Amino acid sequence: MDFLHSYTVFYYIFIVIFSVVITSFAIPSILHVARFRHLYDDLGHFRKSHDHGIPRLGGVAIFVSFTITSLLFCMTDQSLPINYLLTACIILFAMGLKDDLSGVNSNTKFLIQFIVCAILVVLGNIRLESMYGVFGIYELPYLLSVSVSILLILLLINAFNLIDGIDGLAALTGIVANSTFAALFIYLHQYELAAVSLAMVGAILGFLRFNITPAKIFMGDTGSLLIGLISAVMALKFMALSKGVDGTSTVDIFAVPALTFAILIGPVFDTIRVFVIRIASGVSPFTADRNHIHHRMLKLGFNHLQTTCILISINIASIVMVLLFKSYGNTVLIVLILAVSLVFNWMITFFLRSKERSSLALRNLFV
Numbered sequence: 001m002d003f004l005h006s007y008t009v010f011y012y013i014f015i016v017i018f019s020v021v022i023t024s025f026a027i028p029s030i031l032h033v034a035r036f037r038h039l040y041d042d043l044g045h046f047r048k049s050h051d052h053g054i055p056r057l058g059g060v061a062i063f064v065s066f067t068i069t070s071l072l073f074c075m076t077d078q079s080l081p082i083n084y085l086l087t088a089c090i091i092l093f094a095m096g097l098k099d100d101l102s103g104v105n106s107n108t109k110f111l112i113q114f115i116v117c118a119i120l121v122v123l124g125n126i127r128l129e130s131m132y133g134v135f136g137i138y139e140l141p142y143l144l145s146v147s148v149s150i151l152l153i154l155l156l157i158n159a160f161n162l163i164d165g166i167d168g169l170a171a172l173t174g175i176v177a178n179s180t181f182a183a184l185f186i187y188l189h190q191y192e193l194a195a196v197s198l199a200m201v202g203a204i205l206g207f208l209r210f211n212i213t214p215a216k217i218f219m220g221d222t223g224s225l226l227i228g229l230i231s232a233v234m235a236l237k238f239m240a241l242s243k244g245v246d247g248t249s250t251v252d253i254f255a256v257p258a259l260t261f262a263i264l265i266g267p268v269f270d271t272i273r274v275f276v277i278r279i280a281s282g283v284s285p286f287t288a289d290r291n292h293i294h295h296r297m298l299k300l301g302f303n304h305l306q307t308t309c310i311l312i313s314i315n316i317a318s319i320v321m322v323l324l325f326k327s328y329g330n331t332v333l334i335v336l337i338l339a340v341s342l343v344f345n346w347m348i349t350f351f352l353r354s355k356e357r358s359s360l361a362l363r364n365l366f367v
Helices: 002-037 060-071 083-103 108-125 142-163 170-188 192-213 222-239 254-263 264-280 293-299 304-324 330-357
Strands: 130-134 137-139
Touching: 002 060, 002 264, 060 083, 060 192, 060 222, 083 108, 083 192, 083 222, 108 142, 108 222, 130 254, 130 330, 137 192, 142 170, 142 192, 142 264, 170 192, 170 222, 170 254, 170 264, 170 330, 192 222, 254 264, 254 304, 254 330, 264 293, 264 304, 264 330, 293 304, 293 330, 304 330
Parallel strands: none
Antiparallel strands: 130 137
16 A cells, blocks of 8 residues: 555656656747747836846647646546546647737637536536535536636636736636645545646746746746636536535535635635626626736735745745635635735725825825
8 A cells, every 4th residue: 555655756756857848848849949039028018127128929838748648648537538628728829829829809819718617517517516515505507507617717718818917927827726736536446536636836847946036937828728727627626526425525525616716816816806897897807917816916016026925925825725614604704814915906006096195004004
């Protein structure tokens, strides 16, 4: 038994290392091609935080590493329809690459994302089947389950894309999310799912050394969309595998929906926040701006690395909080996570107002 355990640990470590190596070897070649062909980020765009051209094709290396590692080392069983997953990844990769090189119409982008989600949810049957009693909701009817699952995957795909605005943030968020899911899958004896999560972790780790400030390359839409997709699939699989016959959780050591929410709180909260503000302001929720939490922290004087570390620390703290206070139940924990996120955002607003007015006054909390 000890031998089997040691073999499994070695197997997972090897997956991560193999994936890291592929990305690490691929990126220098991508950098060479990008410089030779002048494939740089758009410096003229008002949302950019850098003053020199940086290639944005790091996602190509992430995709290649993740795909090769998954095909070579991920065990095939019924827990994950790997054929549908890789089909969805390839379609999303092709669209992301086109977007990174020359742009894609927003309607076309949404249509392709919807097709990808439908493949995973309808054909792959990767969907949210229960709410575990959150707000009194348990088992979901099939059509509602499909609709909610497609919306959740769409949300997470775009959420990771939206937080990819500073060095290292989307990459580290992807590492934290997929590392946590891998640990949970190992606990649940879902070894194929753990292998897929770790293949993504390794692919991002290999990229991260080139993306930490000062960044040599960005992941672009190719990378952020792929990380969002895999994170969404892992989230849905984790929730589905933990569901009992009555729609409640079969795993007593954690509150499943609350833990999933905590794992993905960074991109989810920021995306919902900016969408609500944009709609309330009478503009399209997809209108680009510099109102994301990471942009606001940069305005306070934090650099890219400091901002990324603070946001990742809050992400990890949310996960730990759910694990420590699981006995309070999903609804209470979800409300608590949202409250902490809102207070953090409120404090950023307070310090921004104080900085603009050169006055640390109590009224800056409210107006």
